[in-house]
Amino acid sequence: MTDKMKSRNVFEAIADPTRRELIHILSESEAVPLYKLTVHFDMGRTAVTKHLTILWEADLVKKSKVGRETHYQLNPIPLKEVSDWVTYYQSFWENRMQALQEVLEEENK
Known part of the structure; x- marks a missing residue:
């Protein structure tokens, strides 16, 4: 890649549904x-x-x-960044939901 073609953010690249479909198609083939x-x-x-190109x-x-x-x-390695980000927030929301459940159970006693 030349200096003129700066590398793109993975999140920007997967934001478009057409590109996500391309990733899906490429994931099923060599x-x-x-x-x-x-x-x-x-x-x-x-x-x-x-x-x-994107x-x-x-x-x-x-x-x-x-x-x-x-x-x-497909080169799936950059998708790890997306996976890590989603995993963090999945854990975040699971913890929040658990805390909410505990509060609701305490109020119902």
Whole structure:
């Protein structure tokens, strides 16, 4: 990646439903050529490529040339950041709900 193409935030990259669907499709395969990805969407090849570029800039996909076609593969490692963030807040809310339950049980005595 050049200096001009700054790396993107993983959360920004997964914010779009099209990109989340691309991640899902790529999670089910080793490497997928662009033409096989475009059939899943009601948009042209250029638009799908733009979404894949954003995922690539966030290091969520790897790309390689096979002949004239570009193949894309999921790189799940950056998703750990998302998992860690969600896990923290899952624990946070479980603790809050437990505290609320204890207060309600105390009031009902």
